[in-house]
Amino acid sequence: MKFYKDHYDVIVIGGALAGLSSALMLAEKGLSVLVLERHNLPGGIATSFVRNGIEIEAALHEMMSIGSKDHRLKVGKFFDDMGVDIDWLKVPEAYHASLPGLEVTLHPGFETFAREVDQAVPGTYEKVMDVLKLCHTVFDSVNELSIHPMSKPQMLLKHEAFVKTAGYSTKEVLETFHLPQQALDLLSPYWIYVGSGFSELPFTIYAVLMADYVGYGSYIPHKFSHEMSLKMAERAEDMGVQIEYRQHVDKILVKNGRVTGVRTARGDEIHSDYVISSSYPNNVYTHMIEPLSEVPEKAIQMVNGRRLSLTAFSVIMILDQTAEELGIRDYSVFRGETMDTDQCFEELKGLGPYRYITCICHNLANPDATPAGTCSYSITTLPRVDGWKTVKAEDYDRVKHEAAKQLIDDMSSYLGFNLLDHILEIVIETPMTVARYTDAWNGCIYGYAHTMEDHIVARLQTAEEEKFIEGLEFAGAHQISGDGMGPAVTNGRKAAKNVLDAMIAQGRAQGR
Amino acid sequence: MKVKNFLKDVTGASRVTKARLQAFENASAVPVARDPIREAVQERHPDMTEMVVTEIRPASPTSKTIRFSRTDGKKMPIFYAGQYVSIALPIGSPIENSAGSSGNGPDHVPNVTGRIVCRPYSISSAPYEARAEEEPFIEITVRNSGKDGFAAEYLCHGLKAGDHLLGSIGHGQFYYEPLRDSKKIVALAGGAGITPFASMAKEIAHGTMDAELTLLYGSVSADDIVLKEELEQIDCPRVKIVHVLSGDNPGWEGEKGFLNAELIRRYAPEDASFFICGPQAMYRFLREELKKLNIPARRIRYEVFGQARDVTALPGYPAEKKNDVYTLTVRRGIHEDQIPARACESLVTACERAGIILLTDCRSGECGFCRTKVISGEYYVSPENDGRRAADKDFNYIHACAAYPLSDMTIKIPIV
Numbered sequence: 001m002k003f004y005k006d007h008y009d010v011i012v013i014g015g016a017l018a019g020l021s022s023a024l025m026l027a028e029k030g031l032s033v034l035v036l037e038r039h040n041l042p043g044g045i046a047t048s049f050v051r052n053g054i055e056i057e058a059a060l061h062e063m064m065s066i067g068s069k070d071h072r073l074k075v076g077k078f079f080d081d082m083g084v085d086i087d088w089l090k091v092p093e094a095y096h097a098s099l100p101g102l103e104v105t106l107h108p109g110f111e112t113f114a115r116e117v118d119q120a121v122p123g124t125y126e127k128v129m130d131v132l133k134l135c136h137t138v139f140d141s142v143n144e145l146s147i148h149p150m151s152k153p154q155m156l157l158k159h160e161a162f163v164k165t166a167g168y169s170t171k172e173v174l175e176t177f178h179l180p181q182q183a184l185d186l187l188s189p190y191w192i193y194v195g196s197g198f199s200e201l202p203f204t205i206y207a208v209l210m211a212d213y214v215g216y217g218s219y220i221p222h223k224f225s226h227e228m229s230l231k232m233a234e235r236a237e238d239m240g241v242q243i244e245y246r247q248h249v250d251k252i253l254v255k256n257g258r259v260t261g262v263r264t265a266r267g268d269e270i271h272s273d274y275v276i277s278s279s280y281p282n283n284v285y286t287h288m289i290e291p292l293s294e295v296p297e298k299a300i301q302m303v304n305g306r307r308l309s310l311t312a313f314s315v316i317m318i319l320d321q322t323a324e325e326l327g328i329r330d331y332s333v334f335r336g337e338t339m340d341t342d343q344c345f346e347e348l349k350g351l352g353p354y355r356y357i358t359c360i361c362h363n364l365a366n367p368d369a370t371p372a373g374t375c376s377y378s379i380t381t382l383p384r385v386d387g388w389k390t391v392k393a394e395d396y397d398r399v400k401h402e403a404a405k406q407l408i409d410d411m412s413s414y415l416g417f418n419l420l421d422h423i424l425e426i427v428i429e430t431p432m433t434v435a436r437y438t439d440a441w442n443g444c445i446y447g448y449a450h451t452m453e454d455h456i457v458a459r460l461q462t463a464e465e466e467k468f469i470e471g472l473e474f475a476g477a478h479q480i481s482g483d484g485m486g487p488a489v490t491n492g493r494k495a496a497k498n499v500l501d502a503m504i505a506q507g508r509a510q511g512r
Numbered sequence: 513m514k515v516k517n518f519l520k521d522v523t524g525a526s527r528v529t530k531a532r533l534q535a536f537e538n539a540s541a542v543p544v545a546r547d548p549i550r551e552a553v554q555e556r557h558p559d560m561t562e563m564v565v566t567e568i569r570p571a572s573p574t575s576k577t578i579r580f581s582r583t584d585g586k587k588m589p590i591f592y593a594g595q596y597v598s599i600a601l602p603i604g605s606p607i608e609n610s611a612g613s614s615g616n617g618p619d620h621v622p623n624v625t626g627r628i629v630c631r632p633y634s635i636s637s638a639p640y641e642a643r644a645e646e647e648p649f650i651e652i653t654v655r656n657s658g659k660d661g662f663a664a665e666y667l668c669h670g671l672k673a674g675d676h677l678l679g680s681i682g683h684g685q686f687y688y689e690p691l692r693d694s695k696k697i698v699a700l701a702g703g704a705g706i707t708p709f710a711s712m713a714k715e716i717a718h719g720t721m722d723a724e725l726t727l728l729y730g731s732v733s734a735d736d737i738v739l740k741e742e743l744e745q746i747d748c749p750r751v752k753i754v755h756v757l758s759g760d761n762p763g764w765e766g767e768k769g770f771l772n773a774e775l776i777r778r779y780a781p782e783d784a785s786f787f788i789c790g791p792q793a794m795y796r797f798l799r800e801e802l803k804k805l806n807i808p809a810r811r812i813r814y815e816v817f818g819q820a821r822d823v824t825a826l827p828g829y830p831a832e833k834k835n836d837v838y839t840l841t842v843r844r845g846i847h848e849d850q851i852p853a854r855a856c857e858s859l860v861t862a863c864e865r866a867g868i869i870l871l872t873d874c875r876s877g878e879c880g881f882c883r884t885k886v887i888s889g890e891y892y893v894s895p896e897n898d899g900r901r902a903a904d905k906d907f908n909y910i911h912a913c914a915a916y917p918l919s920d921m922t923i924k925i926p927i928v
Contacts, residue, residue, distance in 0.1 A: 003845025003927045040883050040926065041904075050880065050899045051685060052813075156522055167524020202528070227903040234907055244845060245883075246926035266927065286545040297541040305539030311549075320810045389548040393555050393590060394643070404691060423692045424810045436553045443549040453535040455528035462532060 003244075007271045008034040009508075010499055011262055013249045014278025016044025016438070017485055018475035020232040021492025022276045022499075024082045027239035029500060034272070035233075035241060036264065038248040043229025044278075044438045045312075045445060046485055051425045054318050054370060057362055058429070060380050061225045062091055062218035062332075064209075065486040073216055074143060075486045078493065084235045087222035091365045094214055096330035098414060099185050099339050105330060106186065108217035110136070117186050124183040131177055131187060132214060137161040138204060139211030146460070146481075146490070162204070166457045170206040171198040171342075188341055189334035192358060192382055193484060195310040197342035200451045205482070212486075220365055225485075248439075251290040252277065252472065259471035263290070274502070276495045278476040280441035282308075289469070299468040306454050309446030309483060310348065310382040311431040315404045318425040323363050323375040326417060331364040335414060351388065352403040354381040359411055374424060379407040385442045388431045396432065404428045447477030456480065473498045556590055560600070560678045565671055566649065572738045575655040575704065576668045577636060581647065583676060588642035588650050591682030593715040594708040594787070594815075596632045597650060598873045600678040601663055629864050630872045631663040632683065632818070634707040634789070636739065638714035639721075642681075650681065653739055655704040659821075683873050686789065686815040688712065688723055693785040694811060699727040700771050700798060702790025706738050708815060709789065717748035724750045726779055730771045730790070732759040754779060770797065773804040780805075789815040816876035816897065823856050823916055826894040833918055841922040842868055843887065859884065859891075859912040859923060869928040870912055877914025882925075884912040889921025 010026050012019045015037030023033045041047065045059045066088055067073035072080060079086055094113060096105040104120040106113050110132045118125035141162035145155070156163050165173055170191075174184060190213060191198060194205050221227040233243055248265040252275055261271040277284050282303045285295045319326060336344060336356040344356040362369040362376040370376050391399050404426075412419045431443030448454055459480045467473075475495035481487035563580035571577040582588060591597075635642075637651035654660075656668035671677075686708055688697060699709040706729055715721040731737045734757060743753050756767040756775065767775060771794070780786075786807060788798055795814055802812060824831040833855045840853035840862050853862035860882055863870040873881040877897035886908040893900070893915050900911060912925070 001844075001847050003847050005846060040881065048901055050878075050901060053899065055901055152525070155525075163525060164521055165524065167521055167527045223902040223906070226901050230903045230907055242845070244927060246928075268927075282544070283547070286543045292543075295543075298536070300541050300543050301536045301539040304541070304544060305536040320808065385549060391552065393552060396552070396556065396590075401690060408691065420691065422810070426689060426692045428691075431549050432553050432556070435547075435549045436557055439550065441550070442547055443553075452528060453531045455532065457525050458529040458532035461525065461529045 004034065004268060004270045005032065005242075008032050008242075009272065009503075010034075010274040010276060011036065011270060011272040012276045012278070012475070013252075013262065014038075014044070014476070015042040015233060015243055015245070016278060016476070017046050017229065017232070017488040018477075018479070018492035018495070019276065019278045020229070020236055021078070021489045022475050022496040023236045023241045023243075024084070024232065024239065025493055025496035026499065027236060027241045028082065033236075033241045034270065035236070035243040036247040036249050036262070037243065037245050038439055039437055040245045041226070041229070042233040042243070043226060045434060046225040046229050048224035048226040049427075051318070051427065054374070054425060055224060056316055056318065056376065056425070056427065057224045057369075057378070058316075059225055059485075060312070060314070060358065060360065060378070061220055061485065062213075063220065063228075063485050064212045064218055065490075066219040067216050071216070073212065075489045076219075078489060082235060084231050086228050086231055088219040089222055089366050091218045091220060092331055094217070095189055096333045097186055097189050098333055098335040100337060102182060102185060104186060108214055110215055113214050117183055120186065121180055121183040124179060127177050127179050128183060128187065131174065131179070132210065134161060134165070134173075135207040135211040136215060138165060138207035139215075142204065142208050142456075149460075165203045165207070166455070168203050169199055169452055170201040170203045173203040173206075174198065185339035188339045189336075191341045191344075192310075192334070192356065194450050195382060195446045195483060196450050197345035199342050200449070201341075202450055202452060202455045202457070204456055205450045222366060222368070249279075250288070252284060252288045254289050254291070254294040254469055254472075257294065257470055259469060274471045274473070274499045276473045276475050276499065278474075279439065280444075280447075280476070280478050281474060282441045284472075284474075294469065296468050302466055306448040307451065308385060308442055308444045309449040309477075311385050311388070311443045312380060312429060312434055312445050313354070313383050313403060313431070314378055314380040314429040315407050316378040316427045316429065317376070317419065317423050318370055319375050319377055319419070319422040320373070320424045321375070321422060322373060323361050326375070326415070326422065328361045328364070328375065328377065328415065331361055333359040333414070335359065335410075348381070348383045349386045350383075351391070351399055353406045354383065354403065355410075357381050357407060357410065377419070379411050381407065382446070383431070385431055385444055388443070400428050400430055445477060446483035447479065448482070450482055456482065471502070557682065558589055560680055561589060563677050563679050565673050565675045565677070568671065568673060571653045571742070572655070572740065573735050574657045575653055575738050577651050577653045577739070578667060578671065579637070579649050579651045580677070580679065581649045587644075587648045589681045590643065591635060591639055591650075592687035593639055593711040593721060594634070594687035595682050595684045596634045596874075597652060598630050598632045598680040598683060599652070600628045600630050600680075601666060602628055602677070628869055629663065630875075632872075632874055634684075634686075634711070634815070635681070636707040636710045638711050638718060640715060640718050650679075653704070653707050653710070655738060680873065683879065684816070685878075686787065686813065688721065688785075688787075690722070692810070693813075694783050695723045696781045696784040697723050697725045698776070698780045698784045698786050699725060699729075700776070700786060700788045700790070701727065701729045702771070702794040703731060703736065704738055705790035705794075705815070706743075707789075709787070710739050710742065713743065713746050713751045713753070716750050717746050724781075725752070726781065726784070727751070727753045728756060728771050728776065728779060729753065730756045730758060730794070733757060733761050734764065752779075771801070773801040776801065777805060784811065786812045787815075788813065792817045792820075816874055816878045819858060819875050819913060820894065823892075826896065828895065829892055829916070830918065838889075838917045839920045840917060841920075842866075843922065843924040844868075844927045853917045853921065855917055857916065859910070859915050859917060859921075862917070863912070863925070868925075870925050871928060872913045875913045877911045880911055882912040884910050884915075885924040886910055887922040887924060889917065890919040891921065892916045892918055
């Protein structure tokens with residue numbers, strides 16, 4: 001029996017947001033594309049599951065870079081352009097910050113946000129606006145430069161703020177604004193979405209994050225992340241992409257420095273001159289390349305020289321009353337005993353107690369999220385994988401439950417009622433859960449940490465030198481734009497563009 | 513904006529690029545191939561475990577307990593008391609309705625040749641037994657009363673000690689979750705539905721599950737009680753077992769009748785969690801009885817009940833179609849097969865009859881392991897066990913173990 005064609009223009013390993021974005025873009029150019037996904041549905045962690053008839057979101061799933069119908073940002077526009085029609089719901093607030101001495105709800109829109117910070121910490125409006133304006137200028141530059149690279153002198157001329165902040169950490173740049181500590185605290189909670197403390201985090205990344213989320217707000221798909229993943233997969237299939245589920249790619253076949261195809265765990269050898277891997281470079285260069293002798297030392301040094309970023313620990317609950325009945329007022333709450341992000345980051349090395357946490361009540365953005373009379377409440381922290389690596393199989397349940405209990409107790413005291421008295425369903429997701437369903441290296445959802453040694457500007461500069469095998473591209477959180485569902489799409493598009501450029505160079509595909 | 517220090521600096525981009533290259537140059541060139549997180553997942557949730565039958569013994573006049581060890585002698589994967597194993601049965605020889613049924617039920621697959629069908633069975637042994645230092649094992653207890661299908665027939669009569677089977681261990685949501693459930697568990701079991709509770713009872717008695725169990729176990733007659741002797745051997749103040757017989761049993765001194773509100777009220781402690789496992793008819797009865805006791809929804813958990821024995825009894829099934837046979841086109845990759853599919857049998861059964869492997873876990877429409885794309889055609893899914901995601905419904909995905917053809921159909925399934 002023959003399940004595959006003799007040859008595909010491109011094989012994409014992994015049918016999550018990045019891989020499907022690659023597939024969509026390549027199919028649009030008329031290429032034959034095969035997507036091999038190891039799970040039985042698309043999306044990776046951008047998915048949902050069903051417990052006792054109740055659908056539950058699997059991920060902390062606010063999408064950035066979508067924008068309103070009238071003012072689409074790059075990811076929203078990509079979906080529109082590809083004909084992926086998602087029913088987006090706007091998240092009502094930026095976040096509620098629950099920090100020492102501060103209980104403040106902030107809403108998207110620069111002026112609104114700055115005004116609300118000013119109400120909490122009077123006299124800060126101008127300075128906060130200055131920070132946000134700088135962020136927005138850098139954000140615009142990054143968006144333009146990621147599509148139209150230019151020479152350094154040109155960059156300095158047209159993208160001065162971007163160039164001049166590139167060498168500095170978030171901490172260094174924010175300090176120059178001399179904001180009162182509490183105002184600074186209110187500008188800090190999103191740090192967890194990029195997973196590095198401010199002394200390490202490139203300001204460029206902070207700027208993009210703040211401009212995008214605070215400037216334009218975030219969006220969620222009406223029927224959970226699975227709506228987005230499934231609609232991408234369906235659209236790709238409509239465009240001729242072959243997607244095969246439950247196909248685990250074991251090997252990427254390489255000959256004389258060039259990709260020739262893949263082999264699945266089932267034993268199928270499938271031929272293609274281009275492979276886009278969603279699997280981490282760590283896994284590809286230490287397990288998947290066949291033969292491993294084709295992997296140059298520099299590739300190993302590159303993966304060893306980078307630090308894995310964060311993974312996820314989530315307690316997801318369906319509660320037996322509505323948010324209104326329970327007195328839950330905010331869609332998202334960021335809560336911490338300190339907003340010293342470097343200190344928060346240190347704490348994430350362990351197995352708890354986790355003091356910096358993010359909570360989402362899904363129903364407050366999507367009233368249909370759960371059956372009538374119930375609501376969904378999730379508590380998430382994004383630990384580093386270090387602590388979880390040490391957990392023995394026999395201790396796993398105890399560790400998982402202790403960590404979950406601490407988060408539940410902490411939020412119960414914040415909410416003023418005991419969550420434990422209202423749990424209809426509970427699911428605890430750990431790094432092991434991530435690894436089980438996505439096979440992500442070390443269960444890591446965030447790729448490599450954004451640091452001053454692994455800076456997005458440097459990633460862009462050295463991207464060409466970090467291609468070690470011809471025809472092999474990568475797509476996923478481990479790529480240039482880093483973590484998050486929006487950046488996953490951008491990373492997937494970049495991989496597709498690299499393949500197209502290579503094909504054009506070899507006369508295999510036509511340019512625009 | 514004031515002039516900031518950084519605004520004088522135009523070399524940042526070069527600096528961070530140098531820092532990156534330097535970091536790579538300083539890094540080790542020795543591959544780090546180990547991934548402790550994925551290794552932990554492999555240990556805990558191996559896709560399949562190679563098992564050997566080490567013992568078969570009667571559990572009642574009509575049921576047997578089958579013990580499995582790993583072929584390599586290592587510990588079994590960790591599972592929670594109440595979970596099931598999905599066993600892949602390599603049934604190779606024709607079984608001609610030896611169960612003596614009409615052949616019309618979903619489980620009755622005659623002339624099965626050389627292939628794999630999967631069946632879920634609650635694990636009746638305790639988790640601690642799977643992790644024992646000496647001879648770790650799991651057990652399932654299978655009833656074969658003559659109407660339990662060909663898989664039960666095969667397990668009870670075709671299988672012998674020394675046979676090898678593949679099992680996927682530790683599935684299902686029917687287990688005690690300490691953050692959700694009351695420590696005081698009331699188990700309501702009917703017939704062969706005793707098995708998950710046997711596992712819980714033994715785990716509690718062993719001191720490795722911190723809960724109290726009141727087990728109300730309904731059978732027709734004393735002879736029908738599955739695992740009777742094993743249950744009697746459990747000597748633990750935290751496990752209380754009450755047998756309830758519904759049939760005419762002269763000389764029976766114990767509880768009689770059905771598991772109803774009155775009986776439950778007498779035995780159930782305050783603020784208990786109710787776990788229910790048994791035939792579908794019992795669920796329908798108990799839903800009403802538990803309403804009378806005002807038990808909150810979060811304190812009631814039902815085990816899934818497997819494929820429907822009689823699809824025509826399901827709500828909204830068009831009974832006039834039950835004898836129809838349609839053409840089912842099954843797509844795997846670019847390959848297509850055309851096979852017959854009976855309206856009264858699930859799409860999984862149609863594939864199994866034709867020797868096309870469509871792997872399943874729960875076979876109850878719940879878990880989604882057999883998620884399948886419908887390209888064209890009409891089908892029926894019971895609202896009682898529709899475990900699909902909302903977007904999946906919009907795009908015609910089904911769980912093939914719980915979907916029935918109502919016209920010629922084309923589906924796409926994973927390549928196995």
